Amino acid sequence: MQNLTVALDAMGGDVGPRVTVPAAVQALLHFPELKVILVGDRNIITSQLSQLGYSDHSRLRIVHSDQVISNSEKPSLALRHHLDSSMSLAIGLVAEGEAQACVSSGNTGALMALSRYRLKSLPGINRPALISALPTASGSKTWILDLGANVSCDAETLFQFAVMGSALAQEHLGRPARVAILNIGEEDIKGNDCVKYCADMLKQTSSLHFIGNIEGNQLFHDIADVVVCDGFVGNVCLKTCEGTAQFFLDKLKRKVFGSSIKGWIAKKFFSDLFIELETMNPDQYNGASLLGLRGIVVKSHGSADVVAFSHAIKEAVLEIKRQVPSRISERLETVLLERHY
Amino acid sequence: MQNLTVALDAMGGDVGPRVTVPAAVQALLHFPELKVILVGDRNIITSQLSQLGYSDHSRLRIVHSDQVISNSEKPSLALRHHLDSSMSLAIGLVAEGEAQACVSSGNTGALMALSRYRLKSLPGINRPALISALPTASGSKTWILDLGANVSCDAETLFQFAVMGSALAQEHLGRPARVAILNIGEEDIKGNDCVKYCADMLKQTSSLHFIGNIEGNQLFHDIADVVVCDGFVGNVCLKTCEGTAQFFLDKLKRKVFGSSIKGWIAKKFFSDLFIELETMNPDQYNGASLLGLRGIVVKSHGSADVVAFSHAIKEAVLEIKRQVPSRISERLETVLLERHY
Numbered sequence: 001m002q003n004l005t006v007a008l009d010a011m012g013g014d015v016g017p018r019v020t021v022p023a024a025v026q027a028l029l030h031f032p033e034l035k036v037i038l039v040g041d042r043n044i045i046t047s048q049l050s051q052l053g054y055s056d057h058s059r060l061r062i063v064h065s066d067q068v069i070s071n072s073e074k075p076s077l078a079l080r081h082h083l084d085s086s087m088s089l090a091i092g093l094v095a096e097g098e099a100q101a102c103v104s105s106g107n108t109g110a111l112m113a114l115s116r117y118r119l120k121s122l123p124g125i126n127r128p129a130l131i132s133a134l135p136t137a138s139g140s141k142t143w144i145l146d147l148g149a150n151v152s153c154d155a156e157t158l159f160q161f162a163v164m165g166s167a168l169a170q171e172h173l174g175r176p177a178r179v180a181i182l183n184i185g186e187e188d189i190k191g192n193d194c195v196k197y198c199a200d201m202l203k204q205t206s207s208l209h210f211i212g213n214i215e216g217n218q219l220f221h222d223i224a225d226v227v228v229c230d231g232f233v234g235n236v237c238l239k240t241c242e243g244t245a246q247f248f249l250d251k252l253k254r255k256v257f258g259s260s261i262k263g264w265i266a267k268k269f270f271s272d273l274f275i276e277l278e279t280m281n282p283d284q285y286n287g288a289s290l291l292g293l294r295g296i297v298v299k300s301h302g303s304a305d306v307v308a309f310s311h312a313i314k315e316a317v318l319e320i321k322r323q324v325p326s327r328i329s330e331r332l333e334t335v336l337l338e339r340h341y
Numbered sequence: 342m343q344n345l346t347v348a349l350d351a352m353g354g355d356v357g358p359r360v361t362v363p364a365a366v367q368a369l370l371h372f373p374e375l376k377v378i379l380v381g382d383r384n385i386i387t388s389q390l391s392q393l394g395y396s397d398h399s400r401l402r403i404v405h406s407d408q409v410i411s412n413s414e415k416p417s418l419a420l421r422h423h424l425d426s427s428m429s430l431a432i433g434l435v436a437e438g439e440a441q442a443c444v445s446s447g448n449t450g451a452l453m454a455l456s457r458y459r460l461k462s463l464p465g466i467n468r469p470a471l472i473s474a475l476p477t478a479s480g481s482k483t484w485i486l487d488l489g490a491n492v493s494c495d496a497e498t499l500f501q502f503a504v505m506g507s508a509l510a511q512e513h514l515g516r517p518a519r520v521a522i523l524n525i526g527e528e529d530i531k532g533n534d535c536v537k538y539c540a541d542m543l544k545q546t547s548s549l550h551f552i553g554n555i556e557g558n559q560l561f562h563d564i565a566d567v568v569v570c571d572g573f574v575g576n577v578c579l580k581t582c583e584g585t586a587q588f589f590l591d592k593l594k595r596k597v598f599g600s601s602i603k604g605w606i607a608k609k610f611f612s613d614l615f616i617e618l619e620t621m622n623p624d625q626y627n628g629a630s631l632l633g634l635r636g637i638v639v640k641s642h643g644s645a646d647v648v649a650f651s652h653a654i655k656e657a658v659l660e661i662k663r664q665v666p667s668r669i670s671e672r673l674e675t676v677l678l679e680r681h682y
Contacts, residue, residue, distance in 0.1 A: 074530065151532055151533040219584050220587075237557070237578070248589045255610075
């Protein structure tokens with residue numbers, strides 16, 4: 001049977017163990033085959049566990065660390081001074097084969113730097129990338145990468161993002177993923193040199209299902225399964241989604257609470273609606289994965305609550321079951337073979 | 342008294358004269374001092390005017406053109422083959438001083454190329470930029486540029502965007518505008534070299550009120566009046582706003598129409614809400630301006646209806662009254678003086 005152990009950076013995020021420990025317990029209840037290693041302050045974690053009344057130590061163990069990386073820490077300093085931090089030790093457990101995946105809601109830059117240092121990139125991958133999925137109007141998902149791990153990319157790196165995203169999405173979808181480039185127009189002549197060169201490379205790669213360019217207003221239209229862009233554009237895009245959604249939701253709430261619509265049915269209707277709209281923020285609710293490493297690393301939002309952090313653990317479990325790093329390597333090999341012959 | 346004549350590309354956009362001519366008539370009724378020159382097919386325009394019963398030819402005249410630039414036309418070909426098109430002639434009327442502003446809902450790339458060719462850039466401006474305003478939670482506006490006229494920019498060009506945006510916003514606000522750079526984090530260390538160099542330049546310029554970096558999820562928070570970015574990032578950002586807003590609105594509509602909430606008050610409440618949310622799309626409803634030219638050019642959305650095209654004409658009138666190109670030149674002079682001493 002496949003080993004299914006997830007190492008959790010219990011101290012990461014805005015809240016820390018009060019979120020990560022209950023989320024771990026929820027995940028253990030949900031996946032009977034799962035084991036969890038909680039990395040962080042043993043006293044705090046133990047106290048949280050006893051409050052929750054959880055005592056099945058056959059599936060849960062604690063690795064102690066009294067170092068936490070702050071959100072303002074520079075990645076270079078995290079590498080120099082925080083190799084014993086909860087985040088670093090959690091990633092280390094994956095590198096040593098003690099766990100098959102790591103989840104953290106800590107500092108993204110430090111997570112990227114420590115993951116590259118401890119796990120290394122897959123052969124043929126220049127830079128790991130952050131990926132997450134947006135909902136679409138038809139109920140499907142669109143994966144988008146990179147979301148901020150790489151502020152500038154060349155065409156080759158963008159191409160590798162397409163390979164990685166395509167491998168991940170295909171595992172979810174069970175069919176080849178439609179790949180698009182995020183651009184400022186649908187036509188071939190649109191955009192900067194980088195996206196144009198990447199489009200040329202993708203057109204010549206028959207093992208990827210490239211469908212062309214996609215614009216920001218088409219992201220929710222279920223046209224593509226995977227959308228590639230550099231980390232600057234992807235980060236602005238994802239955060240703009242988040243900001244626009246929040247702006248609409250706030251406007252709607254003010255309008256509803258200031259209205260003459262009263263009564264039980266209306267209240268129920270709106271509270272359902274608000275919950276549904278709020279849980280649509282992909283970064284907040286599903287976590288993002290760092291793809292392209294020799295191991296699985298899932299990044300949860302810093303302000304994630306128990307539900308959101310559980311989602312991130314669930315994503316890690318799915319990626320272990322689907323052996324995502326191996327799938328990416330295989331996909332990369334196919335693409336490289338195609339290029340050489 | 343100030344001349345107040347606007348030249349309209351009557352043939353531009355997805356609908357053409359059936360939108361542009363009624364919008365022109367509405368604007369004439371709204372601004373008693375306004376004169377309009379409609380550029381396009383004389384027969385079609387005359388027929389539209391007679392259908393509307395408008396006959397005050399002291400304030401409206403037609404300049405005939407039987408050439409229209411299609412939306413798929415390359416800018417370079419527009420310059421080579423379409424100098425007699427309705428768009429080109431409308432811009433020409435501004436260059437010749439017959440009109441003080443031009444409005445078109447035609448091909449953006451062609452509008453940019455023809456405007457640069459016929460009007461020329463202001464001294465000290467490398468590249469004109471497209472600007473539009475987003476609504477904020479507090480009811481104010483945030484202007485954002487560039488929205489797609491320049492797919493890649495150096496730090497100096499971004500800096501000039503800050504100067505131009507600041508001049509435009511100050512005319513609207515009546516106070517110095519807060520300027521920010523769109524980035525992937527608030528901290529100085531975030532982003533690519535271009536935004537970092539631009540931040541350094543802005544910090545050294547006391548005549549601009551630079552407040553630092555802003556992220557995509559803060560655009561609606563009324564933190565900045567002007568947000569600068571390259572045209573690739575700006576275009577993705579604006580279209581992502583549009584896409585997210587539409588996605589939410591569609592979801593809300595499906596939910597409401599499929600719900601048990603009935604009755605007149607609820608229907609009125611939701612139809613008001615839908616109209617309010619729909620008119621929040623800035624590109625669609627307010628038009629965008631091309632800043633940095635020796636003349637005023639306003640770009641309306643290709644799918645603009647009569648109300649939206651009227652907004653674009655109104656924006657042109659306001660920019661004439663506020664003498665925006667002169668204000669930009671003055672602001673640029675102040676900044677250059679500060680740099681040299």
